[in-house]
Amino acid sequence: MYTVFISDDELSIREGLKCIIDWEGLGFTICGEASNGSDALSEIMAKLPDLALLDIRMPKMQGIDVIAAAREQGYAGRCILLSGYSDFGYAQTAIRNGVDFYLTKPIDEDDLLQAIEKVKSNLDQESLNDKYVNQYKIKAKNVILQELLSDTNSDENSPLSFDDIKQLNLKADIYQVIIYENFNRKIADLAYNFADLLKITNKGNQTFEYIKISSLDIILLKGDFALKKFQDFLIHYEKNPPQKGSPLDSLFLAYGQPVNKYTDIRLSYCDALLLINRRFFCLQGQHTLGFEELPNMNVKANTLATECMQEFAAQLIDHLQTFNRKKVAETLFQLNEYLYNVNDNINDIKLFLVDLYLQIKEKLNHLYNAINIPFPTNSAIIDLIEKKYYLYEIIRYFSEQFEMIMNATGNSSRDSIIDDIIYYIDHNYQNNIKLESIAPLFGYNSAYLGKIFSKTVGVNFNSYVDYIRINHSKELLVQNKLKVYEISEVIGYKNVDYFHKKFKKYVGVSPAEFRKNTE
Numbered sequence: 301m302y303t304v305f306i307s308d309d310e311l312s313i314r315e316g317l318k319c320i321i322d323w324e325g326l327g328f329t330i331c332g333e334a335s336n337g338s339d340a341l342s343e344i345m346a347k348l349p350d351l352a353l354l355d356i357r358m359p360k361m362q363g364i365d366v367i368a369a370a371r372e373q374g375y376a377g378r379c380i381l382l383s384g385y386s387d388f389g390y391a392q393t394a395i396r397n398g399v400d401f402y403l404t405k406p407i408d409e410d411d412l413l414q415a416i417e418k419v420k421s422n423l424d425q426e427s428l429n430d431k432y433v434n435q436y437k438i439k440a441k442n443v444i445l446q447e448l449l450s451d452t453n454s455d456e457n458s459p460l461s462f463d464d465i466k467q468l469n470l471k472a473d474i475y476q477v478i479i480y481e482n483f484n485r486k487i488a489d490l491a492y493n494f495a496d497l498l499k500i501t502n503k504g505n506q507t508f509e510y511i512k513i514s515s516l517d518i519i520l521l522k523g524d525f526a527l528k529k530f531q532d533f534l535i536h537y538e539k540n541p542p543q544k545g546s547p548l549d550s551l552f553l554a555y556g557q558p559v560n561k562y563t564d565i566r567l568s569y570c571d572a573l574l575l576i577n578r579r580f581f582c583l584q585g586q587h588t589l590g591f592e593e594l595p596n597m598n599v600k601a602n603t604l605a606t607e608c609m610q611e612f613a614a615q616l617i618d619h620l621q622t623f624n625r626k627k628v629a630e631t632l633f634q635l636n637e638y639l640y641n642v643n644d645n646i647n648d649i650k651l652f653l654v655d656l657y658l659q660i661k662e663k664l665n666h667l668y669n670a671i672n673i674p675f676p677t678n679s680a681i682i683d684l685i686e687k688k689y690y691l692y693e694i695i696r697y698f699s700e701q702f703e704m705i706m707n708a709t710g711n712s713s714r715d716s717i718i719d720d721i722i723y724y725i726d727h728n729y730q731n732n733i734k735l736e737s738i739a740p741l742f743g744y745n746s747a748y749l750g751k752i753f754s755k756t757v758g759v760n761f762n763s764y765v766d767y768i769r770i771n772h773s774k775e776l777l778v779q780n781k782l783k784v785y786e787i788s789e790v791i792g793y794k795n796v797d798y799f800h801k802k803f804k805k806y807v808g809v810s811p812a813e814f815r816k817n818t819e
Contacts, residue, residue, distance in 0.1 A: 302350035302423055303331040307340035307366070308382070309358045317353060320409050326420055337361025344370050349377055351419055356383040368397045378419045382407060444468060445511045445520065448562060449477070449569045470509065472522035476530065476558045477568040479576045480517050483552045483587060485689050516576070520565065527558060534588060542587065549587070552579065557591040580646045581639075581691050583736045584746060595641040604644045604652050612638075613659045616702070620664065623706050626720045629742055630727075632695050636737075639691060653694055654685050657701070664705060673708045675701075692740045699743035717742060718756045721749075722764075729768045730792045735761045769793065770806045777815045784811045 304323060308314045314333050323330060331347050334340035338360040344352055352370070354363035361369075367379050380401045381394050394402045400422070401415040448470075507526035511518050521527055542548035556571030571591040582589060595602070612635050619627040635656075639649055661675050676684070688694050721742060725733065735753075739746035754760045759767070769791040776787045788799035803811050 301329045302327055302420070303347065304328045304351040304353060305332050305334075305340070305344055305347060305349035306330065306353045307334040307337070307343075307358065307363065308355040309335050310355075311335070313355070317407075321413065321416060326416060328416075328420075335359075337363060337366045341366045341369055344375060344377075345373055348375065350423055351378045351380065351416070353380050354382065356381050364394060364397070367394075367399060371397055378423065380412075380415055380419070442511055444470065445509060446513060448565045449511075449513065449518070450566070469506070470522070470562060472562075474522075474524055474527055474558055474560055475562065475565050475568060476521040476527050477556045477565065477572045478519040478521065478530070478553055479555075479569075479572040480519065480551050480553045481576065483550055485579075516573075518569070518572075530555070534590070537588060541585070552576075552587055552589075554579075554589045555591065577646070580649070580689070583734075584690070584692055584740075585736070602642050604642050604648060608638065609652055609656050610659070613656055613663070617660055617663050617667075620660075620702055620705055620709075621667070623710075625703075625706070625717070625742075626723045628702050629699070629720060629724060629738070632698060632740075633728075633738065636691060636695055649691075650685050650688075650694075653698075654682050657681055657685070657698065664709075668709055671709060673705055692737075696740035696743055699740060703743055718753060721753065722757070725765055725768055729765060729772065730790060732792065733765065765792075766802050767806065770803055773799070773803065773811065774807070774814065777811055778818050780815065780819075784815075787811070 301324075306314050306317050308317070314335075318330060328351065331349050332343050334343050336359040340352075340354065340358070340363075341361060344366070352367065354366055356363040358366075363381055363383075367375075367381070379397075379399045380403060381399050382403055382405060384405045400419055403411055403415060507522060507529070509520040509522065511520070521530055537548070554572045554575035556568030556573075556575070559565060559568050568591075571594060574594065575589045575591070578589065578594075612631065615631045616628060619625075619631060639652070642649065644652075658678060658681065661678075661681075664673060665675070684697065685694055688697070721738070724738065735750050736746045739749045742749065750761055753764075757764055773787050773791045776782055776790065777784075782790065784799075785796040788794075788796040791799075793799035793802070800810055803814070807814055809817070
């Protein structure tokens with residue numbers, strides 16, 4: 301529906317204008333009225349009606365002056381002037397101010413109807429033209445966005461001009477690319493669209509652009525405000541993981557590095573694209589993957605090697621024969637780290653793992669030919685590994701299989717599992733160890749392992765790690781060879797302020813005070 305504003309100093313004429321025309325039938329709704337020119341100007345500029353119906357002679361301000369002032373202030377709506385005078389000078393002035401029709405009183409109903417119908421026809425054509433223009437702009441923006449993401453352009457040779465970027469509202473001081481998809485990889489369609497969730501903060505497309513390339517849903521963040529909001533979201537997510545069934549629980553996000561030039565947007569996109577293809581390395585329940593977690597892909601030596609596979613197989617066979625669960629877990633952790641840093645594609649990594657398992661199976665069947673170890677068939681192993689979405693699932697499967705092997709070959713005890721974990725913590729406390737990352741090495745779900753750890757040890761996993769780190773830091777403080785910030789790094793705290801906080805919590809004094817008291 302279009303809007304119409306009526307202004308005349310006579311109430312009877314205003315009421316008559318409302319009644320003699322079937323405004324609703326013509327596609328109009330009356331948005332207001334005024335009895336003098338001053339009020340009419342204020343209301344027109346406030347409501348910006350599609351059509352203003354003005355009497356030429358009104359108190360305070362004449363209709364011809366109202367439309368002239370409105371045009372100066374940017375009003376672009378249609379206008380019909382009503383006059384009791386057939387004055388050529390008035391008509392000329394009306395034409396200069398973009399008045400569509402100049403009708404003399406008394407108003408002929410048919411003339412007025414024809415004028416309004418013509419105005420309606422023009423408005424319809426404008427609306428259609430605007431629709432086409434917007435469609436072309438959207439298509440042009442999509443083409444430019446695709447070029448920005450897919451072409452390696454320099455500032456000098458870019459086919460995209462600065463005016464292109466500015467006119468399509470793509471100019472910003474900083475950019476960042478996000479690719480998102482369904483967290484549940486078994487479900488093709490997204491339950492919630494991340495772009496739709498962001499729309500409430502995207503007035504006028506100022507903060508982000510959305511584009512779909514093939515099957516990829518892509519967000520281009522624009523400007524400091526957008527990047528700061530996204531960073532706040534990541535921090536909030538880290539502290540408060542999304543609740544089951546919530547919109548964010550259904551999404552997985554991969555984000556590239558921030559860049560300052562529109563010609564570098566591709567760098568951020570390439571990061572995000574590489575990360576979305578590296579979901580295989582995510583921890584259980586991980587919903588975001590950022591450019592900070594990319595390995596150094598420029599190191600040529602980081603490729604799968606048959607020699608490495610044979611070395612891992614030999615180590616695991618030795619540990620399985622000696623029932624050394626601690627060493628089995630450590631080797632699986634090293635295998636995980638090795639695979640995380642290779643350049644090869646996921647299918648090749650899965651083939652590597654298949655070969656590793658089959659080599660172990662073949663060797664143990666040879667060593668224990670008198671024992672019926674219930675190995676899966678080769679085809680079942682290949683099928684299972686190929687269908688796994690994540691590396692941690694395969695590592696956990698290996699751990700379960702290796703436990704089965706040790707049970708079948710003579711050692712069925714799992715009573716020492718907590719001792720094994722404590723042993724692992726004691727020898728790896730300086731690394732960024734998390735329950736989620738080591739649980740698969742021992743064949744457990746992280747939530748379940750956390751419960752039995754807390755029940756057995758008396759404190760939770762993170763508290764025990766802190767306890768071990770603080771004890772080692774006390775030894776280093778007494779030795780007086782390293783500075784406090786160096787000790788913080790050695791024991792696994794990258795942030796020295798965090799180390800101070802933890803040390804005072806467990807010891808009661810600061811590291812410096814502890815060192816001074818032991819001198």
